[in-house]
Amino acid sequence: MKDRRKLIGNIMSLFTLQGANYILPLITLPYLVRVLGPERLGLIAFSQAFIQYFVVITDYGFNLSATRDISKNKNKKEAINEITSAVIVIKSSFCIIGIIAILLITTFIESFHKNQTLYIVVYMTVIGSTAFPLWLFQGLQRMKQITILTIIARIITTASIFIFIRDKNDYIYAAFIQSSTMMIAAIPAWFLILKENNHAIIIPKFKAIREQLKYGWHIFISTSAINIYTNSNIFVLGLTTSPDLVAYYSVANKIIGAILGLFQPIITGLYPHVSTLTTQSKSLAKSFTKKISPYFLLFGATLSVITYLFSPSIINIVAGNKYYSSIDILKALSPLPLLIAIGLMYGALTMLPFGMEKPFSRITIMGAIIDISSIYPLTHYYAANGAAIANVLTEVFISTAMIIYISKQHKKRRIL
Template identity: 35%
Template sequence: MSLRLQVCQSNVSNYYIQEDILKNTRLLENIFSMVTLRAMEYILSFILVPYLLRVLGPAQYGAIAFMQGIIGYFSLCINYGFPLIAPRDIAQAKESDIPRLFSAYFWAMVLLWLLVSVVFFAGYQLLLLVYPVTLDLPLFFAVYTSVIGLVIFPIWYFQGIQQMRYITILNLSGRMVTMLLLFLLVRSPDDYVMAAFLMSCTPLFAGILSWKVIRDICPGILLKPVWKDMQATYREGWQIFVSSLAVNLYTTSDIVILGVLTNDTIVGYYSGADKLIGCIKQAVSAVNAAVYPYISKVMQESIERGLHFLKKQLMVYTVLGVLGGAVLYLLCPWGIPWLLGEKYIPSVGPLQVMAFVPLVVAMSNVMGYETMLPLGMEKIYSKVLITASIFNLIIICPLISWKGAEGTALAMLCTETMVTVIMAVVLWKKRILLR
């Protein structure tokens, strides 16, 4: 072998080594950014949520949670399948194509926001002619603010360019402002509308700030809407939207069904437990959000290397999830009265039932979100979630009638477990990940 050939091979080898180091460094930075965000959100929630639960009481906090469930349908339709599809497309795109993709997804979301809002308000007016529906309109519009924030804060863009630190900075900035205002302005149960409004303002503040950052990163990124490009985003996101709709039927809808079948106080007991579980699930989703664009790109280059990474991640999740779930189950009878007050003791049961939900969700996210989607298995992913949502609809009402808030928690645990088991069986049969 000639000296020139050896030097050439050495340079190529060094190039790939440096490229891998750069990718891993960026991945670690993104994971650190997202975990830092979730950790800070957890700390702030640890301070704020108990304060709001104590000041507002189970009934008023339950009313907010119920309205957030209704607004969740707006978010579902507006998000479509974009939070999963857009980061992947942007991560895999050439730099010159990013403005076109960004504009297509952004304007597609704006159009969905306008359509959903018009349909809802027109439908509500028609319903009033037939049946006198009682809807707390001030509370509704207070929570509706979060929908505007959802549209104008393109988190999916920062995920796609793998710059999650901006999400961290912007989210925390918005959260700090709203948290300060909540402590200053919310002093009694009568302030529940103000509390709902300020809680919904975080994405709005973050979204406004994000456009300054976006202009600095990529000036002129927002182009005029092109219907053909928007149509393409709708086609590509359809399967994921169906999956998201299925997931919504056993997450957001459960709390709405609980409110319809019981009352705001019981919703408040369930929400107290659900908020604490949500803090843990946010930490898991932070890692998933950072890994997803990275693993999508790695899968393009080497499926074997991507699966090797995911197996390690699954192992870490399993160990931490088992330990964390056991600790949460044992400590919550003492922790709930200390954090939320004696009036929230009925939240202990639902929290114990959901203690291992973060573990189950973490495992299903690795197998579905991080494995099936990058491998183009959207249809299978969608079918699994649709099956689970049908199962949830079958069990949720009997379980609520039997155990109320604990029944809702049990329905959540059973449904999430079913999702994980089915995904594991599918990947096992296809000799992916679990072999």
């Protein structure tokens, strides 16, 4: 009963955290789309999509792999210190390499050079992601404090948008403010974890670093593949179309992202719990996931129906009548909540906790290949709507492939 209360408390904290991450930026979106205009908003969206590749590299799947590792060693202080220090070394190294890469790309490639300042400013997102120890708090299942810190940081950046952004020429400042949230939250977060939990940063052994790279590898490949088919659509639109079309797609994508964000606190709270259950009894873990599955899928289906039916009203409220083109894009993206619910249920809450990282990686890599293969012809013929169609088709494949794989494992009795 105590564990259940703690689990529910962590999920509620994560819901609050996710709400801050998605709802507060949505508060500023109506203001930004009107002040900056489609062209400047499109430039910011393209730069954020580009920099997101570096975020994925520095994260290296640690939000799942390190979370799982820490949750399994949560009563072993020395082990947690070793894991934490190894993860910090890896993430910091990748972040520094990324800075060098950004400077080289924006200096020597002309199409990137003209907006070099924007890309460098948005790289603050990578630095913040590197510094923010979400994976550590998740593994320790102590989310309340970091939730408060994140909300405070989001409130600061949200208020700053309204205070400092006055016209379309302030788009660099807008990008900087949006990219600095995690950095603002990271400093007090580390103070809390080092002081209150009596943990320390040490010089990790090479073996510990190698183990974390090994543990996170398949999840890294998976998250990289996922990033390709979720993030590359904006990136490809930016390369092949105008900033205006990128802005129309970006508005719809941010809205669907906020809706999909409702799943994240549930998954983040349940994942370490299911991982712990698998170490105790695989049949117990299976029973738990089977029990929650219908509610999870019903939640996804409900969100999809609501998104489709109310797309015109949502776009009009968030972006205004100048973004009428975003309505069809949002409708095209509306199946995603149900598809993502299926993928998370069979993937993050079944395949990964049960040690099926390799098939999980193969499925997501195939999904990325499908997206890359379809995105160019679809955007050529259908522009921004084509990007949305490519996204949905990819998720259909991934969800179906996971269902088929898990069904086969049940028949072979490999999931007890």
